[in-house]
Amino acid sequence: MGTPAPAVGRRERKKQATRAALRDAALRLAIRDGVENVTVERIADEADVALRTFFNYFSSKEEAVVATVSSAAEALIAEFRARPRTESVLRAFREAVLVILNESDAANRDYLAVVRLIKRTPSLVPQQLAVLAAQEKALADAIGERVGSSDSVYPAVCAAAVLAxxxxxxxxxxxxxxxxxxxxxxxxxxxxxxxxxxxxxxP
Incomplete structure (x- = not known):
């Protein structure tokens, strides 16, 4: 079986809640008003936190808006790592995707909203590419650990293929x-x- 996730302490839960509040506020404002009309000050105010708190979690409004994609990527990697080692790489990836998909309709709506927002907002593309590159590297590492061949090209090629x-x-x-x-x-x-x-x- 995969390794169970460690218990999350109160301090970490508060940090996660603050990050989620900022992420959700950034997405709400971006959808309603357009990314170009959103400022970090407005995001912080919407999330009811201090401006300096915003910069403890995100470096820019673009990073905050795309954070839903980043969170989904992290959740997918964690679920893949937790899959039983008796499953093949592709089977584990498939099951991990379906687990994430079935967890929350609200999360799925937010994810799709960000994907649509990125398509019509070029300024978000560099941040999206950074998230995708990090996800691909993390998945390649997880695949390498699963198959015991981190030094071969297979984990990187497989990660790139399944994510594409x-x-x-x-x-x-x-x-x-x-x-x-x-x-x-x-x-x-x-x-x-x-x-x-x-x-x-x-052929």
Missing amino acids: ALRIVVDQWQEPERVPSAAVLGRRIDLVIAELATGLDR
């Missing part, structure tokens, strides 16, 4: 102004995982 496949599925899955069916996403994930499992080389 997931992004493609999410892009095709979402539709404006509504949260798509989790069952539909599950079926599409199964299809893309099957494609990866059979290999990409074709």
Whole structure:
């Protein structure tokens, strides 16, 4: 079995709650008013924290707005690490995605809202790319630990492939102004995982 997550103390829970409040405030304001009209001062005020507290958690408004994607990425890596070692890499990744997907409709709505926001806000793209690069590195490390071959190219290639496949599925899955069916996403994930499992080389 995977390693259970360590217990979170009161201090860490308060920090997580503050970060979440800032993240949610940034997203609300960005959706309502547009990223260009949001300031860090407004985000801090919306979250009811001091301005300097904002900078304890985020370096910019863009980082705060995209933090929902970062949180989802961290949750996916943690769930992948927790999967039983008897599962193959692709099976563990598939199950981890479905666990995250089924945890919270609200979280799914926020994630899709950020993805849509990024598509129409070029200033958010560099922050998104930074999140994706960090996620890819973290997943490659986790895959290397799982298969015991961190020195080979396989973990990096596998991490890049599955995350690219997931992004493609999410892009095709979402539709404006509504949260798509989790069952539909599950079926599409199964299809893309099957494609990866059979290999990409074709005549």
